[in-house]
Amino acid sequence: MAATTSTVADGAAPAQTQAVQPQPMTDKLSELWADPKGWIGQLRVVQNDTLGARIAVVAFFFFVWSGIDSLFIRAQLVVPENTLVGPARFNELFTMHGSAMMYLFAVPILEGFAILLLPFMLGNRDMPFPRLGAYTFWTFLFGGLLFYSSTLFRAVPNAGWFAYVPLSGPVYSPGLALDFWLLALGVAEVAAIAAGIEIIIAILRMRAPGMTLSRMPLFAWAMLVTAFSILFAFTPLIVGSLLLELDRKVGTKFFDPTAGGSPILWQHLFWIFGHPEVYIQFLPAAGMVSMILPVFARRRIVGYPFLAMALIAIAFLSFGLWVHHMFTTDLPPVATTFFAVASMMIAIPGGVQVFAWLATLWSGRPVFKTPLLFVVGFLVLFVIGGLTGVMVAVIPFDWQVHDSYFIVAHFHYVLLGGVVFPIFAALYYWMPRFTDRLLDEGLGRWHFWLMFIGANVAFFPMHIVGLLGMPRRVYTYPAGIGWDIYNQLATLGAFMMGVGMLVFVINVIWTLRAGAPARANPWDADSLEWATDTPPPPHGFTLLPIVHSRHPLWDQTDLHQGESRVEALVRGLARWPQSWRAVLVTSLVDAQPQEVARVSGPSIWPFVAAVGTILMFAAEIWSLRFVSLTGVLIVIGALIGWHWPDPVKTSEQEAVDFEREHAIEVNPHGSVIVSRGALWLVLLVIGVALACFLFSYFYIRLENTSWPPAGYPLPDWTLAAIGAGLLLLSAGATVWAMRGIRADKAGQLRAGLAAAFVLGAAAVGVQGFDLARVGFGHDTHAYGSIFYMLAGFGLIVLLGGLLMSAFIQLWAWKGHYSARRHTAAANGALFWYGAVIVWLLTFGTLYLAPHVI
Amino acid sequence: MTHASSTPLPRNRWLLIGLLTGPVVWAVYFLVAYLVGEFGCLSGALQFAVLGVPAVTAIVTLLTAIALIAVLIAGWKTFEVWQQMKALDDTEAAGREQARTRFLGFGGLLLSGLFAYAILLNGVPALVLRPC
Numbered sequence: 001m002a003a004t005t006s007t008v009a010d011g012a013a014p015a016q017t018q019a020v021q022p023q024p025m026t027d028k029l030s031e032l033w034a035d036p037k038g039w040i041g042q043l044r045v046v047q048n049d050t051l052g053a054r055i056a057v058v059a060f061f062f063f064v065w066s067g068i069d070s071l072f073i074r075a076q077l078v079v080p081e082n083t084l085v086g087p088a089r090f091n092e093l094f095t096m097h098g099s100a101m102m103y104l105f106a107v108p109i110l111e112g113f114a115i116l117l118l119p120f121m122l123g124n125r126d127m128p129f130p131r132l133g134a135y136t137f138w139t140f141l142f143g144g145l146l147f148y149s150s151t152l153f154r155a156v157p158n159a160g161w162f163a164y165v166p167l168s169g170p171v172y173s174p175g176l177a178l179d180f181w182l183l184a185l186g187v188a189e190v191a192a193i194a195a196g197i198e199i200i201i202a203i204l205r206m207r208a209p210g211m212t213l214s215r216m217p218l219f220a221w222a223m224l225v226t227a228f229s230i231l232f233a234f235t236p237l238i239v240g241s242l243l244l245e246l247d248r249k250v251g252t253k254f255f256d257p258t259a260g261g262s263p264i265l266w267q268h269l270f271w272i273f274g275h276p277e278v279y280i281q282f283l284p285a286a287g288m289v290s291m292i293l294p295v296f297a298r299r300r301i302v303g304y305p306f307l308a309m310a311l312i313a314i315a316f317l318s319f320g321l322w323v324h325h326m327f328t329t330d331l332p333p334v335a336t337t338f339f340a341v342a343s344m345m346i347a348i349p350g351g352v353q354v355f356a357w358l359a360t361l362w363s364g365r366p367v368f369k370t371p372l373l374f375v376v377g378f379l380v381l382f383v384i385g386g387l388t389g390v391m392v393a394v395i396p397f398d399w400q401v402h403d404s405y406f407i408v409a410h411f412h413y414v415l416l417g418g419v420v421f422p423i424f425a426a427l428y429y430w431m432p433r434f435t436d437r438l439l440d441e442g443l444g445r446w447h448f449w450l451m452f453i454g455a456n457v458a459f460f461p462m463h464i465v466g467l468l469g470m471p472r473r474v475y476t477y478p479a480g481i482g483w484d485i486y487n488q489l490a491t492l493g494a495f496m497m498g499v500g501m502l503v504f505v506i507n508v509i510w511t512l513r514a515g516a517p518a519r520a521n522p523w524d525a526d527s528l529e530w531a532t533d534t535p536p537p538p539h540g541f542t543l544l545p546i547v548h549s550r551h552p553l554w555d556q557t558d559l560h561q562g563e564s565r566v567e568a569l570v571r572g573l574a575r576w577p578q579s580w581r582a583v584l585v586t587s588l589v590d591a592q593p594q595e596v597a598r599v600s601g602p603s604i605w606p607f608v609a610a611v612g613t614i615l616m617f618a619a620e621i622w623s624l625r626f627v628s629l630t631g632v633l634i635v636i637g638a639l640i641g642w643h644w645p646d647p648v649k650t651s652e653q654e655a656v657d658f659e660r661e662h663a664i665e666v667n668p669h670g671s672v673i674v675s676r677g678a679l680w681l682v683l684l685v686i687g688v689a690l691a692c693f694l695f696s697y698f699y700i701r702l703e704n705t706s707w708p709p710a711g712y713p714l715p716d717w718t719l720a721a722i723g724a725g726l727l728l729l730s731a732g733a734t735v736w737a738m739r740g741i742r743a744d745k746a747g748q749l750r751a752g753l754a755a756a757f758v759l760g761a762a763a764v765g766v767q768g769f770d771l772a773r774v775g776f777g778h779d780t781h782a783y784g785s786i787f788y789m790l791a792g793f794g795l796i797v798l799l800g801g802l803l804m805s806a807f808i809q810l811w812a813w814k815g816h817y818s819a820r821r822h823t824a825a826a827n828g829a830l831f832w833y834g835a836v837i838v839w840l841l842t843f844g845t846l847y848l849a850p851h852v853i
Numbered sequence: 854m855t856h857a858s859s860t861p862l863p864r865n866r867w868l869l870i871g872l873l874t875g876p877v878v879w880a881v882y883f884l885v886a887y888l889v890g891e892f893g894c895l896s897g898a899l900q901f902a903v904l905g906v907p908a909v910t911a912i913v914t915l916l917t918a919i920a921l922i923a924v925l926i927a928g929w930k931t932f933e934v935w936q937q938m939k940a941l942d943d944t945e946a947a948g949r950e951q952a953r954t955r956f957l958g959f960g961g962l963l964l965s966g967l968f969a970y971a972i973l974l975n976g977v978p979a980l981v982l983r984p985c
Binding site: 309323345 | 873960
């Protein structure tokens with residue numbers, strides 16, 4: 001290959017550097033990593049290429065469905081006093097449109113892209129938890145289908161995509177529609193969190209050797225901060241949805257102001273999710289733009305450190321904006337102004353990104369293929385939306401335009417421009433990678449111009465009609481007040497976009513049947529996902545790449561050259577193991593190889609767990625307790641099957657030989673680093689949930705003049721203290737148990753875990769006894785509701801720990817653990833400590849706070 | 854000219870701490886200041902004055918000062934790291950460690966600067982507006 005290493009800022013090396021794929025080993029690895037056949041095989045697929053594509057395709061179908069809903073909305077509003085759909089149906093339409101776009105399209109499709117692309121981009125073979133990825137897919141699919149099945153049951157959600165109480169509560173929405181909204185989307189939310197955990201671990205610990213943090217593709221930076229945001233944002237939504245569903249089903253009073261609850265609490269919990277949600281959608285899109293734009297500008301991206309830091313800054317700042325959706329509620333001015341300030345501040349990193357992109361285009365030699373057209377369209381639309389965003393950050397201005405079409409215009413500019421356009425750019429850009437075909441350029445241009453012009457024709461007039469006073473979510477408007485022309489234009493624009501979408505679908509179908517074949521790197525791109533054959537084999541890289549640059553395919557003539565130890569390692573990994581799927585785990589900052597670990601092959605358990613999950617949630621819609629209990633048991637059974645040790649076919653000796661030859665730890669039972677990392681993230685999610693419950697507790701306290709409320713006794717903390725004491729002892733026993741196994745004393749492990757289990761069960765018994773005699777229920781006042789909610793949370797987390805401990809003890813008694821190998825026990829211990837802390841904070845608050853505040 | 858650095862490079866842990874101090878301090882400060890404002894006002898617990906200054910104003914201003922100082926210190930440290938790296942050569946031989954150190958140092962500088970500014974601006978409303 002020609003050695004045209006570019007040292008000037010301008011210009012890509014035209015020689016297409018390819019990863020070497022020694023053929024015999026490639027064939028063996030392809031066989032090992034291939035998806036199983038047959039329809040049961042389809043249910044058992046865990047490999048990231050297939051899963052990522054499946055998630056993206058399903059999400060795209062929801063996008064189309066939701067787009068059709070929007071056409072009905074616009075058809076109804078095209079003329080005043082129209083009778084195409086009535087008000088009830090109209091409420092359903094905008095609810096379904098918004099909810100499907102926000103929950104079932106934008107986040108899932110980007111997660112699908114991430115699962116598909118990241119292992120390639122990072123130079124590894126799969127995601128760290130293939131079965132979790134499969135679980136994400138099935139729960140997402142089932143959740144979305146359950147959501148849309150509400151139509152069959154004539155219970156279509158109709159309270160908007162944010163379901164404000166009291167409209168969404170038991171009094172004003174007595175039917176099943178809101179239960180569909182809460183429970184079906186709840187399933188999809190769980191899917192998102194699962195994917196978030198996996199993405200973080202993949203990016204932090206599974207990069208190619210040499211891919212330091214400063215050489216990571218910007219899409220990886222974007223997905224990293226996005227995945228963390230998902231963990232911090234989706235958890236409050238799940239908590240809030242749980243509280244609302246309890247209000248609806250079992251009579252709790254979390255959001256009932258006549259019984260000590262607070263409707264504003266729902267708004268807080270929702271928007272703590274809702275605002276970061278839109279950045280969770282925008283950040284991956286920005287990451288994709290940062291990958292695509294330089295390729296078509298034919299130069300390296302300008303300002304890589306600025307772009308990476310902007311992504312981090314936006315992710316953090318986005319959590320300080322949520323009250324800007326609540327400016328018109330009666331919150332103190334000092335508090336709301338903080339959010340106004342942060343809402344303006346976030347424009348700085350946003351602007352930095354835009355300038356970096358413009359600088360790259362300006363100083364490059366742009367090639368205006370369809371992906372670049374969509375990127376330019378993104379820049380225009382997103383900046384316009386960003387400008388109106390800064391306008392509405394000004395509180396008095398927001399008071400004028402809140403709930404008007406001005407806001408509809410703003411968010412469609414930022415979401416359509418900022419998320420949908422990059423998604424289309426990505427589809428045109430990466431489709432040749434995975435399908436061996438290039439989408440047609442001519443049709444692509446038609447698609448772009450119809451979408452771009454249509455978007456502006458649809459949404460620009462909404463600014464004006466909003467300022468003229470047209471409110472949101474109205475199914476019609478009077479004739480003769482001057483709004484007609486703007487609505488007509490908006491409808492025209494919407495249908496233009498619909499035609500554009502049709503052109504795209506035709507393009508895809510035609511291309512897949514008869515399109516021009518693409519060579520391996522048709523865009524002369526710089527990142528690793530272009531380094532394999534087209535279409536890539538299921539395992540991606542036979543010989544893992546060794547990275548020395550941010551732009552490996554532009555700067556490196558040889559992708560497998562580096563320190564001799566690392567070169568030997570990647571050659572070794574191409575040959576062994578051949579009977580289990582191995583990935584390389586690397587260090588966080590410098591991507592030094594640390595571990596060769598096994599990832600899962602095909603398995604039915606994710607599908608079974610998803611079936612159990614959807615049963616659990618769906619049954620609750622109709623309050624079918626026995627069915628939902630069956631769902632719980634299925635999930636528990638699936639988790640047991642999932643974690644049941646699955647021995648490998650290679651001998652212990654082969655692993656030891658490899659370890660010795662390459663001076664690296666080999667873990668055929670699963671990665672120690674990856675599983676520990678994931679456990680920390682699970683604890684993080686539990687911690688965020690705890691914070692939400694505590695926030696709710698104190699918020700409800702704020703709503704009440706006395707605490708406990710009149711007629712409620714001050715809690716007697718004697719038994720609770722005994723329970724807490726027992727748990728602290730159990731933590732001590734666990735520490736002792738772990739010390740034992742680290743010194744290879746399996747007996748001490750067994751004894752310690754058994755003691756901890758008994759103490760933990762005793763604590764549950766003591767606390768449960770006390771809860772049974774507190775003397776008040778959950779459904780008379782918010783005090784009782786939040787009391788039982790917090791108690792339930794503490795109990796459930798601890799019960800999870802007890803269940804884990806039971807299985808670890810079972811395997812300990814079978815002699816499974818040693819000093820060298822006791823990851824599950826260590827993880828279980830860590831979880832236990834977390835559960836003890838959760839318990840102390842929940843019951844501490846419940847029993848001590850009323851005495852103090 | 855290639856040479857190994859004569860001063861040892863900062864350990865990765867410190868680089869990451871320097872990188873993330875700005876955003877994390879801002880996040881904690883923001884949450885605490887907001888909760889002080891909302892809970893303090895709505896509950897009436899903080900509707901008193903300290904030396905003629907409303908309690909909420911005083912507390913928020915104090916928090917702003919503390920947060921700002923913390924972030925400025927982190928920013929100064931990362932600036933020193935970055936300066937140290939700029940003076941060294943960046944070839945692949947010396948290279949990978951220096952490059953990522955410089956990147957994380959510079960990144961820390963950017964984030965500290967932005968979030969110091971964010972903290973400062975966030976403190977302004979407390980001085981201007983009547984708190985409750």
